[in-house]
Amino acid sequence: MPAPExxxxxxxSARETESATPRGRTGRLPPxxxxxxxxxxxxxxxxxxxxxxxxxxxxGAPIQLVLWDGTTATLGRSPMAAIGIADRRTLRDxxxxxxxxxxxxxxxxxxxxxxxxxxxxxxxxxxxAGRWPRPILPHRATGASRSAARHNVHAHYDLGNDFxxxxxxxxxxxxxxxxxRPDASLxxxxxxxxxxxxxxxxxxxGEHVIEAGSxxxxxxxxxxxxxxxxxxxxxxxxxxxxxxxxRAWREGLAGRVEFVAGxxxxxxxxxxxxxxxxxxxxxxxxxxxxLGEVIARAIHPGHGRGLLHFIGRNYPARFSPWIERYVFxxxxxxxxxxxxxxxxxxxxxxxxxxxxLRLHYAFTLAEWLARFERHARExxxxxxxxxxxxxxxxLASAQASFASxxxxxxxxxxxxxxxxxxxxxxxxxxxxxxA
Amino acid sequence: MPAPExxxxxxxSARETESATPRGRTGRLPPxxxxxxxxxxxxxxxxxxxxxxxxxxxxGAPIQLVLWDGTTATLGRSPMAAIGIADRRTLRDxxxxxxxxxxxxxxxxxxxxxxxxxxxxxxxxxxxAGRWPRPILPHRATGASRSAARHNVHAHYDLGNDFxxxxxxxxxxxxxxxxxRPDASLxxxxxxxxxxxxxxxxxxxGEHVIEAGSxxxxxxxxxxxxxxxxxxxxxxxxxxxxxxxxRAWREGLAGRVEFVAGxxxxxxxxxxxxxxxxxxxxxxxxxxxxLGEVIARAIHPGHGRGLLHFIGRNYPARFSPWIERYVFxxxxxxxxxxxxxxxxxxxxxxxxxxxxLRLHYAFTLAEWLARFERHARExxxxxxxxxxxxxxxxLASAQASFASxxxxxxxxxxxxxxxxxxxxxxxxxxxxxxA
Numbered sequence: 096m097p098a099p100e101x102x103x104x105x106x107x108s109a110r111e112t113e114s115a116t117p118r119g120r121t122g123r124l125p126p127x128x129x130x131x132x133x134x135x136x137x138x139x140x141x142x143x144x145x146x147x148x149x150x151x152x153x154x155g156a157p158i159q160l161v162l163w164d165g166t167t168a169t170l171g172r173s174p175m176a177a178i179g180i181a182d183r184r185t186l187r188d189x190x191x192x193x194x195x196x197x198x199x200x201x202x203x204x205x206x207x208x209x210x211x212x213x214x215x216x217x218x219x220x221x222x223x224a225g226r227w228p229r230p231i232l233p234h235r236a237t238g239a240s241r242s243a244a245r246h247n248v249h250a251h252y253d254l255g256n257d258f259x260x261x262x263x264x265x266x267x268x269x270x271x272x273x274x275x276r277p278d279a280s281l282x283x284x285x286x287x288x289x290x291x292x293x294x295x296x297x298x299x300x301g302e303h304v305i306e307a308g309s310x311x312x313x314x315x316x317x318x319x320x321x322x323x324x325x326x327x328x329x330x331x332x333x334x335x336x337x338x339x340x341x342r343a344w345r346e347g348l349a350g351r352v353e354f355v356a357g358x359x360x361x362x363x364x365x366x367x368x369x370x371x372x373x374x375x376x377x378x379x380x381x382x383x384x385x386l387g388e389v390i391a392r393a394i395h396p397g398h399g400r401g402l403l404h405f406i407g408r409n410y411p412a413r414f415s416p417w418i419e420r421y422v423f424x425x426x427x428x429x430x431x432x433x434x435x436x437x438x439x440x441x442x443x444x445x446x447x448x449x450x451x452l453r454l455h456y457a458f459t460l461a462e463w464l465a466r467f468e469r470h471a472r473e474x475x476x477x478x479x480x481x482x483x484x485x486x487x488x489x490l491a492s493a494q495a496s497f498a499s500x501x502x503x504x505x506x507x508x509x510x511x512x513x514x515x516x517x518x519x520x521x522x523x524x525x526x527x528x529x530a
Numbered sequence: 531m532p533a534p535e536x537x538x539x540x541x542x543s544a545r546e547t548e549s550a551t552p553r554g555r556t557g558r559l560p561p562x563x564x565x566x567x568x569x570x571x572x573x574x575x576x577x578x579x580x581x582x583x584x585x586x587x588x589x590g591a592p593i594q595l596v597l598w599d600g601t602t603a604t605l606g607r608s609p610m611a612a613i614g615i616a617d618r619r620t621l622r623d624x625x626x627x628x629x630x631x632x633x634x635x636x637x638x639x640x641x642x643x644x645x646x647x648x649x650x651x652x653x654x655x656x657x658x659a660g661r662w663p664r665p666i667l668p669h670r671a672t673g674a675s676r677s678a679a680r681h682n683v684h685a686h687y688d689l690g691n692d693f694x695x696x697x698x699x700x701x702x703x704x705x706x707x708x709x710x711r712p713d714a715s716l717x718x719x720x721x722x723x724x725x726x727x728x729x730x731x732x733x734x735x736g737e738h739v740i741e742a743g744s745x746x747x748x749x750x751x752x753x754x755x756x757x758x759x760x761x762x763x764x765x766x767x768x769x770x771x772x773x774x775x776x777r778a779w780r781e782g783l784a785g786r787v788e789f790v791a792g793x794x795x796x797x798x799x800x801x802x803x804x805x806x807x808x809x810x811x812x813x814x815x816x817x818x819x820x821l822g823e824v825i826a827r828a829i830h831p832g833h834g835r836g837l838l839h840f841i842g843r844n845y846p847a848r849f850s851p852w853i854e855r856y857v858f859x860x861x862x863x864x865x866x867x868x869x870x871x872x873x874x875x876x877x878x879x880x881x882x883x884x885x886x887l888r889l890h891y892a893f894t895l896a897e898w899l900a901r902f903e904r905h906a907r908e909x910x911x912x913x914x915x916x917x918x919x920x921x922x923x924x925l926a927s928a929q930a931s932f933a934s935x936x937x938x939x940x941x942x943x944x945x946x947x948x949x950x951x952x953x954x955x956x957x958x959x960x961x962x963x964x965a
Contacts, residue, residue, distance in 0.1 A: 221948060224878070224947065224948060225878065273955075274953045274955075275955060275957075277952045277953060409874075409875060409878050409879065409880050409881075409947060410871075410875035410876065410878065411875075430870075430871070430875055431866070431870050431881055432867055432870045432871035432875055435865075435866050435867045435870075436845075436865070436867035439844075440844060440845035440846075440865055440867055441845065443659070443660065443844050443845065444844065445844050445886060445888070445935060445938055446844075446866055446884060446886055446938075446940075447885075447886045448884065448885055448886065449881060449883065449884035450882075450883055450956070451880060451881055451882045451883065452953070453880070454952065454953035454954070455953040457953070458952075458953055499947075499948065500880060500946075500947025500948050501947070503880055503881075503947075505881075511935075512659065512844060512934070512935025512936070512938075513656055513659060513934065513935050517712045517889065517893075518709045518712060518887065518889035518890040518892070518893055519889070520708075520709075520710060520960070521885070521956065521959075521960070522710075522960045524956075525955070525956070525957045525960050
């Protein structure tokens with residue numbers, strides 16, 4: 096049993112150290128009170144009462160909250176970060192709409208984190224596991240129409256290939272990698288992920304694969320090159336399609352990999368295997384059945400199989416409203432109990448294998464974030480400082496969510512129930528990849 | 531596309547070959563009409579109309595239906611078996627209540643299958659996939675109270691250790707084996723299953739395991755002997771408990787494996803890992819949440835994990851009413867969408883791994899059935915011929931259900947979400963077992 100946590104204490108500032116401090120992503124914990132803004136008005140009794148409420152919600156978390164005048168609340172023992180709150184509006188938002196207010200204030204620079212950002216978030220998430228105030232209403236099931244899907248995808252994936260190239264691996268794989276060893280490079284881990292997916296699908300030369308949501312084309316091209324299959328890949332990001340087609344052409348695979356402008360609802364024709372990596376998050380619970388219909392219509396009635404790779408949760412819960420509003424419009428991370436009875440069970444598709452790779456995603460995000468930071472100046476020139484702060488928080492909070500077990504990464508392999516006559520094991524998934 | 535199926539034809543008997551035929555489990559397909567019973571009354575026009583209805587339901591299945599007077603309906607091309615229907619009551623039951631009528635008539639000897647029993651069942655199940663008449667009402671969720679659970683378990687597992695010893699492996703493992711190679715012996719495949727479960731749980735020496743539903747003790751004893759853990763195993767079959775305790779004592783493991791008379795609701799204390807192999811089928815959907823509470827209370831809040839191994843389905847559907855009434859009172863095979871949101875999600879337990887081993891169970895059942903047949907005479911002397919027919923049909927239809935994809939075998943591995951800091955793969959599940 097953990098020892099009882101200290102009661103959060105609110106200490107009004109003596110305003111003795113009002114020098115401005117650098118607002119970096121990381122940095123040593125500044126001395127108490129040094130986050131005050133020179134010239135800012137003093138906090139009122141009401142402000143300090145609100146700060147006390149906020150401190151109560153996060154009681155025991157190893158952080159300090161510091162108001163604009165240096166007033167400090169220490170929430171737990173050995174604080175690993177100080178959170179500077181620059182004005183009254185930010186303080187109010189953190190109490191009234193914390194899930195969205197934190198991110199908005201961070202992006203604006205009205206809220207600053209002094210200390211290791213992702214480490215602090217992870218520690219707070221772990222500390223708060225099971226303690227977040229429960230929302231009063233159940234979350235609303237959503238489902239993106241075709242035009243909404245186009246809008247959502249454009250808003251995120253069409254930020255420019257030049258931007259993503261700065262911090263993704265060489266093959267531009269923007270989904271969870273697979274670390275066969277914790278010290279693998281991101282490049283190796285992404286290649287290992289592509290092979291892991293292909294081996295799970297037990298692809299055979301000459302087979303035909305349909306991919307829904309193909310990113311910059313890495314999986315489709317890898318399947319065609321190394322597993323001898325033909326691929327038709329559907330995508331609705333123009334920037335990604337253009338990149339993918341050029342790459343397939345350059346590598347002499349244009350005859351075997353076709354990139355089609357269309358979303359999953361436009362899939363036509365039959366395939367031996369269906370695969371979708373990182374798209375289910377954008378479909379919406381209310382459309383999972385439609386997705387299942389598409390899959391069931393597409394895969395071979397005898398030996399057909401498929402794999403869905405998606406960010407999920409341990410139970411149905413609302414996705415981060417901040418990420419949904421500012422980073423990934425329409426995104427939702429489902430529980431298995433939301434996907435299976437809608438997308439697979441109505442079509443008598445047998446779940447063959449589920450694997451949870453959440454810690455692999457925490458490692459992937461750590462590497463993306465490190466590369467992002469190395470190019471922060473360039474990215475600020477492409478966009479602006481606000482964009483950099485927003486994406487920094489998005490990557491760091493996602494890393495913290497996977498590391499703390501708040502988010503999961505599921506690979507669900509399924510197949511027609513009639514297939515097969517001798518029992519197989521998964522041993523082949525763990526043999527060396529084909530040359 | 532399969533070619534259109536022939537319309538079933540009903541051919542009245544010329545009564546030319548009325549000799550009685552041997553009623554064996556298998557045998558060559560008898561010549562048309564030879565299943566008639568000498569001296570039986572002729573079938574009426576109504577009988578033949580009912581036979582036509584029955585033939586319509588199974589149209590295209592490669593079987594013949596033969597009435598008591600030799601009247602024959604050939605349902606599909608190249609029939610692989612003839613099903614003899616000995617009287618009007620049997621014919622009526624096959625149309626009005628086929629799911630229970632078939633098994634009752636088979637056990638009574640009023641219905642005989644001439645041809646390979648399990649092969650015919652599998653072919654019919656494959657043929658009928660997606661074509662079974664849908665029940666009008668959804669199936670009723672059940673849940674066994676403690677006394678019902680005791681009654682149900684006693685009715686099946688307390689038939690006598692001498693009976694089960696005749697056809698199970700040496701260690702008396704009465705659950706799906708794991709065939710690392712299709713030609714493995716049943717003994718090796720059961721040992722491999724025990725290791726597969728232990729490796730998935732990543733057991734470490736000195737840890738404590740709680741097992742719910744421990745059969746004849748094979749897994750508990752294997753874990754203690756080969757993985758250095760202590761085990762507390764709960765069971766409500768007196769015959770199994772007695773056998774298990776004697777074995778642990780004989781093997782010098784009584785100090786490390788405790789067999790407790792009690793069902794899962796009586797589990798007390800903490801463990802590092804929770805395991806249950808072949809018990810969920812007896813719990814009932816309405817009690818899954820209670821089972822989840824027991825698990826969540828028992829496993830360590832930090833590194834706790836567990837494994838549920840159970841017979842399941844691709845979607846919620848009623849279990850065979852005949853098996854439920856005559857063989858396994860109260861049994862139910864759930865879909866994953868029935869188990870996960872009740873037993874795991876409310877307790878924030880993360881699904882780490884799901885594996886479907888249905889073809890391994892088809893192989894296991896084939897071996898059990900072969901051994902059962904070798905001891906059919908002894909078993910008839912222990913019980914009676916009716917019992918032998920009933921169990922033959924139970925084992926054969928279960929084998930056919932797993933082989934045809936009607937039943938699944940799920941192993942669900944789960945763990946607390948906070949556990950772990952480096953990503954791991956499942957490669958270790960496929961390394962050599964400890965000495």
